[in-house]
Each structure stands twice: as C-alpha cells, then as structure tokens.
Amino acid sequence: MPTDTKRVRGPEVSQSPSLFLCRPPVVLPSQGPRADGRQRDQVDVRPVFVRCGLVSQAKGSAYIEAGNTKLMCCVYGPRETERKDETDMKCGRLTTDMRFAPFSCPERGSWIQGSQDKDFSLMLHESLQPAVCLHKYPRSQIEVNVMVLENSGSVLAHAITCASLALADAGIEMYDLVLGCSIRQDGASCVVDPSYMEENYCSSASSENQGGLTVAFLPSLNQISGLQSDGEMTEEILTAGVRTCIEGCYKLYPVIQQALAKAVRKAAPPPSES
Amino acid sequence: MATVQVSEAEKVYILHGIRDDLRVDGRGCEDYRHMEIETDVVSNTDGSAKVTLGHTAVLVGIKADIGKPRPLVPNEGYLEFFVDCSANATPEFEGRGGEELGTELSNTLYKVFNNKHSVDLKSLCICPGEHCWVLYVDVLLLQCDGNLYDAISIAIKAALFNTKIPRVRISTDEEGGKEIELSDDPYDCMRLNVENVPCIVTLCKVGHRHVVDATLQEKACSVASLIISVTHKGTVTCTRKVGGGSLDSESIFEMTELHHSCFTLSESIHLLSRPGSGWSSTST
Numbered sequence: 001m002p003t004d005t006k007r008v009r010g011p012e013v014s015q016s017p018s019l020f021l022c023r024p025p026v027v028l029p030s031q032g033p034r035a036d037g038r039q040r041d042q043v044d045v046r047p048v049f050v051r052c053g054l055v056s057q058a059k060g061s062a063y064i065e066a067g068n069t070k071l072m073c074c075v076y077g078p079r080e081t082e083r084k085d086e087t088d089m090k091c092g093r094l095t096t097d098m099r100f101a102p103f104s105c106p107e108r109g110s111w112i113q114g115s116q117d118k119d120f121s122l123m124l125h126e127s128l129q130p131a132v133c134l135h136k137y138p139r140s141q142i143e144v145n146v147m148v149l150e151n152s153g154s155v156l157a158h159a160i161t162c163a164s165l166a167l168a169d170a171g172i173e174m175y176d177l178v179l180g181c182s183i184r185q186d187g188a189s190c191v192v193d194p195s196y197m198e199e200n201y202c203s204s205a206s207s208e209n210q211g212g213l214t215v216a217f218l219p220s221l222n223q224i225s226g227l228q229s230d231g232e233m234t235e236e237i238l239t240a241g242v243r244t245c246i247e248g249c250y251k252l253y254p255v256i257q258q259a260l261a262k263a264v265r266k267a268a269p270p271p272s273e274s
Numbered sequence: 275m276a277t278v279q280v281s282e283a284e285k286v287y288i289l290h291g292i293r294d295d296l297r298v299d300g301r302g303c304e305d306y307r308h309m310e311i312e313t314d315v316v317s318n319t320d321g322s323a324k325v326t327l328g329h330t331a332v333l334v335g336i337k338a339d340i341g342k343p344r345p346l347v348p349n350e351g352y353l354e355f356f357v358d359c360s361a362n363a364t365p366e367f368e369g370r371g372g373e374e375l376g377t378e379l380s381n382t383l384y385k386v387f388n389n390k391h392s393v394d395l396k397s398l399c400i401c402p403g404e405h406c407w408v409l410y411v412d413v414l415l416l417q418c419d420g421n422l423y424d425a426i427s428i429a430i431k432a433a434l435f436n437t438k439i440p441r442v443r444i445s446t447d448e449e450g451g452k453e454i455e456l457s458d459d460p461y462d463c464m465r466l467n468v469e470n471v472p473c474i475v476t477l478c479k480v481g482h483r484h485v486v487d488a489t490l491q492e493k494a495c496s497v498a499s500l501i502i503s504v505t506h507k508g509t510v511t512c513t514r515k516v517g518g519g520s521l522d523s524e525s526i527f528e529m530t531e532l533h534h535s536c537f538t539l540s541e542s543i544h545l546l547s548r549p550g551s552g553w554s555s556t557s558t
Contacts, residue, residue, distance in 0.1 A: 019346070116381075119377075126515065126516060126517065213513075224522070227513060230386075231388065233509065234510065239527050242523065242527075243523075
C-alpha cells in the first residue's frame with residue numbers, strides 16, 4: 001500500500017460535513033433552462049478563456065478556464081528517454097499525467113493518484129497520441145502534465161484541449177489540434193459541457209438514458225481520437241451524442257486558433273525596421 | 275497488452291484477407307472463436323466461472339463479504355473489481371508488468387457497471403446505513419490471446435449468475451444491539467438477477483473494415499479498437515476507444531450498428547443464464 005510519508009494528513013476517518021446536511025438532495029429539473037442560463041439540447045458550450053505560455057520553465061504550457069473549471073498543462077520535451085530499456089528507435093514516446101489538486105472537487109481528494117486519475121491519464125494519452133507526429137522524434141520522450149485546479153464539470157474534455165494547446169505552444173509537430181467536448185444525457189434531453197452539479201446529480205425523473213459522453217476530435221482531419229461513455233444509453237442517443245460533441249468541438253476551434261496565433265505573435269521577434 | 279511482433283508482409287496478408295471478409299483462421303469478420311463457459315469451478319468462492327475463448331482463458335471468483343455501505347448511498351451494496359494479469363499468461367506480466375493492464379481493465383469494469391440497472395444493488399442491502407453485501411469480483415487472466423474484454427465480461431456475467439449469497443437475519447438483542455445470523459442450511463441462499471448485466475464487444479479497425487474477436491496478430495495490424503458494452507435489450511452502458519490511432523466518425527457510427535449483430539452473442543449468453551436452465555458447463 002503506498003503511503004504518503006511526506007505530508008501530515010488529517011485523521012484517517014474524517015468525513016466531509018456535506019454528508020450531515022439536513023436538506024434533501026438537490027434534484028435538478030430535467031426541463032427548462034439550465035442553472036447557469038444555458039439551453040438544453042443545443043450546442044451551448046461555456047465561454048472559454050485560454051492563454052499559452054504561462055510557465056516559463058516548461059517548453060510549452062497552456063491554461064484554460066471554462067465557467068469555473070480551471071486547469072493548466074505543461075509540456076516538457078522532446079528529451080532523452082529516462083528508462084533506457086524503453087527507448088524506441090523508430091518513434092518517440094508520449095507520457096501523460098493528469099492530476100487533481102486535493103481542493104479541486106467539493107470533497108477533498110488525496111495527493112496520491114487514485115485509479116480515476118490513472119484512468120483519465122490513459123484517456124488523455126489515447127486522445128493525444130494520434131495527433132502528435134511521434135515518428136519525427138525517435139528515441140525521445142515528450143511529457144504532458146495536466147493539473148486540475150478546480151473541477152466544475154467536463155474536466156477531461158477541457159484537459160484534452162488544454163494539452164493539445166500546450167503541445168502546439170511547445171512547438172511539437174502535430175497533425176492537428178485535438179479538441180474535447182462532453183455531454184450529459186439526462187432522460188430525453190442532453191446537456192452540452194455539463195457543470196459539476198449536472199454531471200453528478202441526475203434527475204430521478206426518468207431512469208432511461210442517463211449517462212455521460214466525452215469525445216476528442218481532430219477538426220481538420222475529421223477524425224475521432226478519443227471516445228468514452230458511461231451510464232446507460234440507447235444506440236441512437238449515443239450516435240446523436242457523438243454528433244453533438246463534434247459540433248461542440250467545431251464551435252471551440254476558432255477560439256483556440258486565435259489564442260495560439262496570439263501566443264506565437266507575442267513570442268516572435270518584432271519585425272525589423274528596414 | 276501482450277503483443278506479438280508481426281512482419282510487414284504478414285500485416286499486408288492479414289489486411290487483404292480481412293478486406294475480403296476472410297480471416298487467417300477462416301472466420302468471417304463477425305464471427306467469434308469457439309467459446310467454453312464453466313461455472314462453479316472454485317468451491318471456496320460464492321460464485322465462480324471460467325471462460326475459454328479460443329486461446330484466451332479467464333477465471334473469475336466472486337466472494338461476498340458483509341461491509342459498511344457507502345455514505346452517499348446507504349441502502350445499496352456495491353461491487354469491487356480487481357483484475358490480476360498472472361505471469362502464467364505471458365512473461366511480460368511478471369512482477370509489476372501486468373499492473374498497468376490490470377488497472378485499465380478494472381477501471382473499464384467499474385464504468386461498465388456504473389449504472390442503476392446492471393446489478394440490483396438494493397437487494398444487496400442488509401441493514402440500511404450499517405451493513406450491506408460487498409461483492410468482490412476477482413478476475414484472473416490465465417492465458418492471453420487477444421480479446422480480453424469480451425472474455426472477462428462473459429466470465430463476470432457467468433460468475434454473477436452462479437453467485438449464492440447466504441440469507442441473513444437481523445435480530446435485536448436485549449440492549450438494542452443488532453446481531454446478524456446466517457442460516458444453518460448451506461442451500462438457503464439468494465441468487466442475483468443477471469438479466470441486465472452487460473457484455474462487452476470489442477471491434478478492431480483493421481484497414482477499412484472492423485473485426486470482432488481479434489487475435490493478437492490481428493490486433494497488431496489494427497490502429498484502434500472500440501469497446502462497447504451492451505445489454506440484451508440494446509442499452510449501451512459504456513463505450514471506449516482504445517489504441518493509439520484515430521477513428522473516422524463514420525466508422526464509429528458503423529461500429530455501433532455492427533455491434534447489433536454481435537448482440538446475438540449477448541442474447542445467447544442471456545438465454546443460457548435464465549434461471550432454471552441448469553447451466554453448469556456450456557460450449558458455444
């Protein structure tokens with residue numbers, strides 16, 4: 001059992017005070033506008049704030065804010081593979097790591113990577129790998145580290161977007177940007193870019209078709225590089241959900257392109273007066 | 275995942291064959307290998323099953339323990355999954371080599387069962403807020419020849435069908451404390467309803483076509499696969515894309531339609547698992 005000997009933690013059996021609330025659990029209405037004013041059944045993603053190049057030590061970095069979800073990503077590499085026996089002669093390796101800060105979710109998490117963190121890291125890896133031209137970096141390793149500062153819903157989708165921005169900022173050659181979008185299916189209506197409340201508290205109105213779907217998409221090549229769903233849905237709802245996510249990604253594309261162009265212009269040397 | 279090295283010429287051979295709906299062992303693109311399912315193989319467990327799919331062999335043991343329910347859902351029991359890739363399967367799994375694969379498989383299983391209808395968790399409750407049944411599902415990979423997800427899901431369904439949970443009685447003694455009593459009769463037990471337990475179907479994209487139940491060689495020629503977990507009613511409980519390649523969105527829509535035909539597998543498992551069918555050893 002891995003134990004954390006470096007930090008002094010609270011007692012083992014501490015519980016969050018929210019368990020002792022007297023109020024009945026919040027049941028979100030399944031019709032009408034959503035809590036933050038967006039519409040159901042429409043591709044209504046939250047407005048996004050993106051900035052590249054915030055960590056000076058890293059080769060490339062990016063920060064993304066969507067509603068209250070905040071995350072940052074740093075890219076290091078390409079550099080020599082740490083473990084010599086895993087050096088691949090023909091193409092590079094991409095390692096991804098996604099971590100949640102303990103204060104990011106309403107319930108305190110732990111610093112030790114749980115299985116959910118590893119699952120997200122694996123999904124991130126699978127989504128980014130098709131886009132990066134790894135054959136151009138033989139015998140090297142590119143590290144992508146994502147840190148979630150505040151989890152307010154659809155964390156994986158925004159992590160994918162942030163990571164591909166950081167990779168572009170680092171100058172790693174890619175075939176295309178990878179954008180992520182997620183939806184939550186709630187009975188007959190679907191909610192794009194769900195917030196934390198919408199993701200975790202389902203309305204008990206109908207028990208059919210409750211689930212979430214996250215899609216990672218390459219817009220110029222029209223390819224899906226990552227797909228994950230859970231909950232239960234029928235096949236038609238699933239395919240409709242994938243189409244909705246793709247539309248959400250197309251909506252996000254111009255914003256990301258603009259942010260990247262701005263970062264490159266800022267970093268480029270000023271035109272010489274001649 | 276355990277891999278084999280496949281030469282370029284062999285890859286082209288496999289690709290061309292699949293393009294013409296003819297795989298190396300003579301199957302069509304939508305055919306499964308010979309499958310054998312045996313239940314009640316380990317007597318120390320509350321339920322067990324062994325599935326052999328071609329050369330892939332998986333053994334699942336389920337033990338029911340009495341534990342404390344989760345704080346947010348006090349009137350439900352829960353399932354815990356653990357997948358162990360034994361070094362018997364391939365030497366790559368020796369020591370901690372198989373740990374990554376094991377974690378990936380168990381995380382997917384948690385997602386597959388993460389809904390209200392697969393297993394009736396309320397029937398696992400003994401005393402709300404205090405005691406509940408915890409089912410520890412332990413999966414052991416004995417042999418690995420591709421298509422692990424399918425074999426594991428079938429084995430879990432069979433093992434859950436075979437699980438016998440003893441009946442308990444709660445009695446209050448003089449001071450008001452609760453006591454749990456198990457009945458003396460070893461055959462007085464509760465069985466689980468596995469009608470809605472989903473089965474996983476893995477579709478590998480090889481060239482421009484999709485194959486079901488890929489062997490390790492075919493896996494080496496594919497860039498990406500899609501895992502879909504489906505119940506016999508057609509509800510999809512979990513999908514996931516694995517592998518380092520990307521899929522066309524049209525391919526994904528094709529695959530979800532294709533899984534309908536692989537539904538017959540899920541249906542046949544479902545028919546076999548109906549109570550009263552006397553299922554102890556079956557071949558498909």
